[in-house]
Amino acid sequence: MSRAAKESIAGELRGAGMKPTPQRVAIYEMLKGTTSHPSVEAVYEALRHAFPAMSLNTVYCTLQALVAAGLVRKLAMRENVFRYDANALPHAHFVCTRCGRVEDVSASVDEDLTRIEPGLEARIPRHVIDYEHYFYGYCVDCEAKLARSHVTDACHKTDLKKGETRDGRAD
Amino acid sequence: MSRAAKESIAGELRGAGMKPTPQRVAIYEMLKGTTSHPSVEAVYEALRHAFPAMSLNTVYCTLQALVAAGLVRKLAMRENVFRYDANALPHAHFVCTRCGRVEDVSASVDEDLTRIEPGLEARIPRHVIDYEHYFYGYCVDCEAKLARSHVTDACHKTDLKKGETRDGRAD
């Protein structure tokens, strides 16, 4: 990324009251440059080579600070890790329930949702400051594998764990 | 709850292919009788007196089985516990970002969302099997306390608590 782009990222951080340290700039820059909605661990791994001394905790702290500053969204889906998104505007996501991939949906969907939201909020007798929409289903890669999947008690899914790992690839 | 109601819950479990053991009936019954969207721990605590021998793991397994059977929803919000909801139909939730309370929103909101969803799905080139909407904000109880809350870096809130250094800072 260009020096100018880096400087603009630093400016965004400053504007949010955060000191633009190299680690913070790199983390925010990495988030802005991906569409994969990475987890803390994924951010950490992606920046390991550039910042060998950076600790995982720094990534946690930086992401929390970015969320608190309103620059980054924390995404909660039905997996036990959080993901982060540099698109701070509320927008809808598609989540593959099989592989965990998270994608943004078409902008026109967001537009439709945004259009009806004021009407919804008016009927929620609360101070709504944010909203999120998740669509769950199967991504194109997983769609094909759907046929042989079947409901099992998660406590006894031992039949899956050896050969047929539920290929928990999260890109 | 009446014997007949218990029997109908057992019937629901059987219909979903689950053996209606007393623990499962009690867990499902408890979920259906609350609007609090309890966590695993909360379900466990609520049934401790009725089933002193029941383990936390049984609650985990049962809830996972209920989710897999489509009888119960697993709710993911921006806290690090999952909550469960016996209303298996997709519907919107309001989440208080301060105290964590989760409420259902008015049914008319759900109706509006349901009405536009087919149109949205048509523009998501994926096999959508479920969706969820979360509205974040402050519940009535927390609204009043909002005034003195301010954004802090979660990593360094310890130095705030004795000296109160960051007082005048707007962050």
Add this chain to the structure above:
DNA sequence: TAGGTGATAGTAATGATTATTGAGTGGTAA
């Protein structure tokens, strides 16, 4: 009664997240 299937309890293990602490950095005022 024996054998099979699945549910449960108990507990260990895993893994994500948070807390703590001490060192380092840069700025500011005397």
Add this chain to the structure above:
DNA sequence: TTACCACTCAATAATCATTACTATCACCTA
């Protein structure tokens, strides 16, 4: 310059939700 102060970071420990494992138990069927 020196002293001070606020802030950042890394390293590690601690916490805690969740999952895995295993032996036991209950129920069903032949």
